[in-house]
Amino acid sequence: MTLTHHDIFYQLEGLLVDEGITFGDLKGTLAAFLRAYLGPETRVRVRPDFFPFTEPSADFSVNCTLCEGEGCRFCKQSGWVEIGGSGMVHPNVLIAGGYDPDRVSGFAFGGGMERLAQRRFDIEHIRTLYDNDMRFLRQF
Numbered sequence: 001m002t003l004t005h006h007d008i009f010y011q012l013e014g015l016l017v018d019e020g021i022t023f024g025d026l027k028g029t030l031a032a033f034l035r036a037y038l039g040p041e042t043r044v045r046v047r048p049d050f051f052p053f054t055e056p057s058a059d060f061s062v063n064c065t066l067c068e069g070e071g072c073r074f075c076k077q078s079g080w081v082e083i084g085g086s087g088m089v090h091p092n093v094l095i096a097g098g099y100d101p102d103r104v105s106g107f108a109f110g111g112g113m114e115r116l117a118q119r120r121f122d123i124e125h126i127r128t129l130y131d132n133d134m135r136f137l138r139q140f
Contacts, residue, residue, distance in 0.1 A: 010113040017106030026107035030060050054087025074124050084111025
């Protein structure tokens with residue numbers, strides 16, 4: 001187990017399919033959600049990645065508030081905390097869902113609930129969320 005990984009995984013997912021959906025819509029949605037949940041000062045980074053059901057695909061990260069971007073154990077010295085993956089829904093997935101990819105497009109994203117909680121409440125170690133320490137839990 002690391003500071004940001006656990007053998008139990010909970011994920012928040014989003015999906016939008018409609019006419020004219022673009023990668024810009026995905027980036028704007030991620031930024032709006034993360035700033036609404038984590039605060040308006042939150043910086044969001046989107047980087048190319050690979051996920052089998054989206055193309056193009058990207059991971060998304062937010063700035064580390066534990067070290068203010070200077071680098072710490074939580075952000076692996078990068079100043080960024082990866083939250084999840086995202087991308088444009090692959091045409092084959094649209095077809096399998098009964099959509100015509102020539103008429104519609106879509107985006108999807110998924111992120112770890114624990115990482116969102118860790119970032120929102122500046123919790124350094126994911127294990128803290130599962131320890132059942134009442135002193136910690138009473139804060140919430």
